[in-house]
Amino acid sequence: MSIKVLKKTALASDIEKSLALQLPSPVQHVNWPFFIQTTKPKANNGNEAQTRSIVVKRDDLIHPIISGNKWRKLSPIVLLAIKNNWRHLASFGGAYSNHLHALGYVCKELGIKCTAIIRGDYSQHPSPTIMDLIAWGTDIVYVTKREYQFRQEPDYQQQMTKRLKADMLIPEGGTTTKYLQGVTSIIDELNAQSNIEQLVLPIGSGGTMAGLIQAQSTTKPLNIHGISVLKGEGYHPKIIQHLLSSRSPKNTWQIHEQFHHGGYAKTSEPLLQFSQHFSKHTSIALDKVYNAKSFYALNQLLIEQAFEEAEKICILHTGGTQGNRKI
DSSP: OOTTTSOTTOOHHHHHHHTTOOOSOOEEEOOOGGGSOEEOOOTTSOOOOEEOEEEEEEGGGSOSSSOTHHHHHHHHHHHHHHHTTOOEEEEEEOTTOHHHHHHHHHHHHHTOEEEEEEESOOSSSOOHHHHHHHHTTOEEEEEOHHHHTTTTOHHHHHHHHHHHTOSEEEOGGGOOGGGGGGGHHHHHHHHHHOOOSEEEEEESSSHHHHHHHHSOOSSSOOEEEEEEOSOOTTHHHHHHHHHHTTOOOSSEEEEEOSOOTTSTTOOOHHHHHHHHHHHHHHOOOOOTTTHHHHHHHHHHHHHTTOSOTTOEEEEEEOOOGGGGOOO
16 A cells, blocks of 8 residues: 555554554463473462563564564654655665665555665675665665764754755664654553563664653553663663653663673674574574574573562564575
8 A cells, every 4th residue: 555545644553554564463472491480489488389471572573574673663754754745765774774674665565765875885795685675666875884974963864864855864773762652552562461570672773672661651660671782881871861861761771781792793602502492492583683682681681590580571572584684
């Protein structure tokens, strides 16, 4: 369904239906040893043993292409594009960007022009992600890594928007303070699906975590654990605080910076082995950049007994397995 069919009065649910999105995404109990551990009763308190409840929020199943947190962050922007009759959206990303991949497909389906500003020149050897974008009619603009460093500068953004004649230049990863509310639907769905106390997720640009922290829970506040996929002590706490601005969220949060395995898009042998064993055992595919690290981290935190024994824990699968493809 093109943007010509969707009216300015369209609701978010109309867009989701037109894109064949499966929402709400399901919550799944996983048969993995440390995810189904039975806890021992505390001495002399008479309580019976309890089974730890750990579930996976399967945002990777929202859509085969528009999967995970990428749609959550894009949803309010796409709604605004339709209401304002915008015809051209542009954004930044790397050669394997999940955000650009989702944006390009959404624009193709809705009849909106899309421009992808790619870090580095892949014109001679385009990645599978870039080849998909080209097939969907996305315009590709390659910029040097030096120029890409200015992607968050207002003056550069204004110049690029004017150069491309775009209606909106979406920040890298779809992370923008103004549209964090697109992520709050995760909390709304979880409140209806499962009574959880701890929420674990990977963080890159920080938008998903900031949106979850900002969400006003209708039950008791969550403790949200962000697993940093970047190497850089103190980087993500600053980003999250900036995105939250002066808001005073109900939810408590913390960031675990020790599970980056060498940095963004880097890996290690223990991480690869864990990801392979987990996916084979559970039939849940994990991307190498984000979710492999967050699931590995949760497994390690459980081994280290970092949570209370009977706490109800959820881990968010943010999709993005398309990034596993190689040239």
